[in-house]
Amino acid sequence: xxxxxxxxxxxxxxxxxxxxxxGHTPGLGIVIEVEPSFPNSNSYRVHWSNDYGTFWTSKDKLxxxxxxxxxxxxxxxxxxxxxx
Numbered sequence: 053x054x055x056x057x058x059x060x061x062x063x064x065x066x067x068x069x070x071x072x073x074x075g076h077t078p079g080l081g082i083v084i085e086v087e088p089s090f091p092n093s094n095s096y097r098v099h100w101s102n103d104y105g106t107f108w109t110s111k112d113k114l115x116x117x118x119x120x121x122x123x124x125x126x127x128x129x130x131x132x133x134x135x136x
Contacts, residue, residue, distance in 0.1 A: 053096055053111060056120025057083045062113050079104065080117060 053059070059081050084106070085097035094111040 053083060053086075053114065053116060054120060055083050055086060057116055058118040058120075059083060059096075059098060059114045060117050062115045064113075083120075 060079070079101040081098035081100040081104075083096045084099050087095035087097075087108070095108050096111065096114065097106060098109050098114070099106045
């Protein structure tokens with residue numbers, strides 16, 4: 053999981069926390085930060101939809117909906133290049 057991934061709460065996490073969420077699920081979220089203290093971290097900061105908020109969430113409570121794509125063929129342009 054990486055920054056930019058679209059996530060939702062894993063079904064097990066939804067079932068365990070539904071009462072504390074007032075019967076509403078947080079919907080979808082975007083990973084905005086990975087715990088920087090550890091290279092193989094299992095904690096992700098997620099900004100949730102529907103004004104649910106932004107929280108640190110463990111990997112086992114998340115499910116990827118769509119992975120962020122980062123093109124590998126993009127190179128910085130050299131100064132002075134012209135495209136004619």
